[in-house]
Amino acid sequence: MTKNETIRIPLLPLRGLIVYPTMVLHLDVGRDKSVQALEKAMMDDHLVCLVSQKEMGIDEPAVDDLYKMGTLAKIKQMLKLPNGTMRVLVEGLNRIEVKEIIEEEDCFLADVMKYNEEHETDVEDKALMRTLLDYFEQYIKLSKKVSVETFSTVTDIEEPGRLADIIASHLPIKIQLKQEVLETEDVKERLNMLISYIQDEQEVLQLEKKIGQRVKKSMERTQKEYYLREQMKAIQKELGDKEGKGGEVATLREKIEESGMPERVMMTALKELDRYEKIPATSAESSVIRNYIDWLLALPWTKETEDRLDIHRADKILNEEHYGLEKVKERVLEYLAVQKLTNSLKGPILCLAGPPGVGKTSLARSIATALNRNFVRVSLGGVRxxxxxxxxxxxxxxxxxxxxxxxxxxxxxxxxxxxxxxxxKMSNDFRGDPSSAMLEVLDPEQNHNFSDHYIEETYDLSKVMFVATANNLATIPGPLRDRMEIINIAGYTELEKLEIAKRHLAVRQLENHGLKKADLQIREDALVAIIRLYTREAGVRNLEREIASICRKAARIIVSGDKKRVVVTEKNLEEFLGKARFRYGQAESENQVGVATGLAYTTVGGDTLAIEVSLSPGKGRLVLTGKLGDVMKESAQAAFSYIRSKAEELGIDEKFHEKYDIHIHVPEGAVPKDGPSAGITIATALTSALTGRPVRREVGMTGEITLRGRVLPIGGLKEKSLSAHRAGLTKILIPQDNERDIEDIPDSVQEQLDIVLVSHLDQVLEHALVGEVK
Known part of the structure; x- marks a missing residue:
């Protein structure tokens, strides 16, 4: 074997594979450096150096991780696969010794020395070749890993070195041993090495054969036991003995046939039952199949309750259990009316959206009672x-x-x-997107064929009436929101809360705490005081907590024997609940300069927002504080620009932006605030501060402003008007385009609020500022 001059070619590291000279095979290449090496070789003379890694587990091998002996190969064909990997057809040419590996950014290059195998075959070589072929033939007969056709392909090889390489490539030996064969230059030594390897493999195969024969005997014994068990079952059947698995299978078969399953599901269930009958009870798969059959039997396939399509009765139930919420009740009654006429309407998919504590979940239960249907609840909070x-x-x-x-x-x-x-409140991560899976559940055109991975057979959900609840519609993906009919529940007025407390909350808490009406009386003035001074919410959850707190204290008083009957009034309410937590009516006690009251919408209902503006000598710097979002910051900039453009008309020094620094602050700085409805409030407070005219304390406002002073429409008008009513405001300014939403505001709130429609900031200032605009 002689060596030639050193050449530099791209290097391709191989994992778990050795390529010998004269071999032709396909390689799948996916690593970036390896792909770059192939492309570099294709651009030159199609030659590449194939060298194996010492450790298969290394993804990005370094120079020291590669063997120093490899194969020079020529790229015959290269194809890019759809998954991004390259499939290459290579032909091994010569053994090569790697002198130096150069690691570039995109690939490895190697300086290699090529070996030319020049060997004259002598008698000893022929003897070794014959011996190797004999051993290889015996190995093929013992092993099923190498096909008989492989032997016929190697018998015609006359070169001893090539014969050794071809046989080495077919032997299932470790990579290190195959590398030793590649590194062995002497042909005789290579042939002897392979004879030794095959002898070792033959010994292992003979031992495996003995073990296999012992296993076969054991299996024959198991089959014999199975045959005897079958005979025993037949005898039991003749004797009428239904105990054991045979009786269990018969019972299950009877249940399946009587379950009313669709035919395709029944065929699947019976097929699984046949498998269950044949598998030994001790097998792990037996319990898996039994659980599956139990689930198929437990599911309702045809059983349904008959809808009680009595609209008057349903109306009575809904009104008894829930005060207010007219839109939701109306929608349920509409469904009942259409169902009575058609008797084929698919179940509607309603989404009750609103703040916590407004009764969304309990309302769904009332709908089930009104329809005479079973009720089931699944919480999706945190499902990812x-x-x-x-x-x-x-x-x-x-x-x-x-x-x-x-x-x-x-x-x-x-x-x-x-x-x-x-x-x-559903989320998603690497385990999938549950909201996307819900699309099939909530689509009336698809849910009659809902597919569950465990059940496998399709299940009909078209008769189900789905009711979803949500606090924040913004977090529901658009496609999912599109499949639901959204019904907004804004919250309750003070009068509605009072009625709910008297009719439901107080009665329930008395019962929960073991009290009777004769033991505890909470008068109406006390309930009103709780609503105004101890709670500040859209719903009634905290109101119920306060009533529960009174019940606990009353129970202690009665049990200790201090009193037999407890009466709670507005005067003694502080003894039960402590000092008032809120001041009723958040409206300012007097008109103030630079302070305007805005109306905001939050996920827990409406709220009022005081916006303050102060001026200090400076150079026109505009400072915004209060943890404002980008939208509110842009509203402040728009208001500032509009006032600068109208300074003369508003009676403001035209150079105010050169003389003063302006600080706009929204209190409760720790609470994030954002939204497009604070524009006119900021503009009003800013105008008040610059003109010195106070803002009317009883006025609240909401609306976005443009650079030309136009007032744009907003959302959540009902929630905002309720918050204004709670805060004690008597007049609210709303955009002209929101006139259509006034009908959503409860009549009792409309009676106590002066609702003014405005389309321009001039109208806002006219109503909000004390004195006339010059």
Missing amino acids: DESEIRGHRRTYVGAMPGRIIQGMKKAGTVNPVFLLDEID
């Missing part, structure tokens, strides 16, 4: 795994159906009222 909705495949350990199928099992009928609670 798609399999929670669609279920796990049965191949997984501990697999089970998703929450939808679990809910249907719990409901027991095919037409329940199904509550999807907190649908806005």
